[in-house]
Amino acid sequence: MNTSPWTYILVMAAVSYAIRVLPVTLIRRQIKNRFVRSLFYYLPYVTLSVMTVPAIFSIAEDPACGAVGLVAAILTAWFTRNLFLSACGACLAVLAAALLL
Amino acid sequence: MQTTRSEFFQGLKHGLPIGLGYFAVSFSLGITARNVGLNAVQGLFLSLLNNASAGEYAGLEAIRTQAPLVELVLLILIANARYFLMSCALSQRLSPTLPWYHRMLIGFDITDELFGIGVTHPYPTPPSYMYGAFLTTIPMWAAGTALGVVAGNVLPAVVVTALSAAIYGMFIAVIIPPAREDKALLVLILISFGVSWGASLLPLLSGLSESLRIIILTLVISAAAALLRPVKEEEVR
Known part of the structure; x- marks a missing residue:
């Protein structure tokens, strides 16, 4: 018999919640260690960077489409500082590249 | 010091563009959910309860x-x-006196982007700001998935491809604006791009799963940055 998708969804939800809620709930004090503080400061920038490259190159068959999208996202984010515009910029650039290249 | 009310509205406002981006991304997630055999209600709860793009994709693959x-x-x-x-x-950005129930609610929706605006808020990040941002993002993420299940197959393939770039546009929009102010961050981002791309080509590292590679690279690069250029107190605040 097949396992119901609901079972999968609920198990996933429990694991996802536990992993997120434990540190923020249990770590109450300010961490004084300079290395740990620096690590936490740099961490979001590194993780989002490594999640973007190289994954963005494989959204279309031609890696150039993803590259064009990446450049468009960086330029719109740099000049507008707006999340929605940056997402739109990436989508439109990839659409244009996929149609033209 | 802003009031709770103005913090809440600030959160709503900052969450709105994220919510719109989420809608586009979760729509393409819904298309995958449909292909796996989920119905719209299952797609809705999948996203409502998990709030994770990569995690949900991995889960859908497990269901399939x-x-x-x-x-x-x-x-x-x-x-x-x-x-x-x-x-x-994020625990380091909340007031040490913030009660546990607020922490348990904030923990529910730590996503890449909401974490991004949560840690860049001037210290301490108040819960009302996070709840405002949740209100304009969680429903969009869930609704997008459900709609993707229902209407995903009406879109041409090239549009679906273009929509899948939305999530990366959002990642970039979280990390690039602060890098304008702090050039060390810009260098760090460019190094991360290069190392991550290089690691995907190396025989040993490319054999690892995508998510494992992300964790290892994140820890190694962040630790190296923290050792080579520890932050000054005022930078963290």
Whole structure:
């Protein structure tokens, strides 16, 4: 018999919640260690960077489409500082590249 | 010091563009959910309860292959391990006196982007700001998935491809604006791009799963940056 998708969804939800809620709930004090503080400061920038490259190159068959999208996202984010515009910029650039290249 | 009310509205405002981006991304997630055999209600709850793009993709793959639940747990742990790290980092941005129930609510929706605006808010990040941002993002993420299940197949393939770029546009929009102010961050981002791309080509590292590679690279590069250029007190505040 097949396992119901609901079972999968609920198990996933429990694991996802536990992993997120434990540190923020249990770590109450300010961490004084300079290395740990620096690590936490740099961490979001590194993780989002490594999640973007190289994954963005494989959204279309031609890696150039993803590259064009990446450049468009960086330029719109740099000049507008707006999340929605940056997402739109990436989508439109990839659409244009996929149609033209 | 802003009032709770103005913090809440600020959160709503900052969450809105994220919510719109989420809608586009979760729409393409809904298309995958449909292909796996989920209905719209299942798609809605999948996104409402998980709030994770990579984690949900991994879970859908497990549903498709009817993977054992132990394997599912491991998969989700690895795919979402970065949220554990983000949760540690966010704990340092909340007031030490913030009660546990607020922490348990904030923990529910630590996503890449909401974490991004949560840690860049001037210290301490108030819960009302996070709840405002949740209100304009969680429903969009869930609704997008449900709609993707229902209407996904009406879109041409090239549009679906273009929509899948939305999530990366959002990642970039979280990390690039602060890099304008701090050039060290810009250098760090460019190094991360290069190392991550290089690692995907190396025989040993490219054999690892995508999510495991992300965790290892994140820890190694961040630790190297913290050793080589420890932050000054005022930078963290």
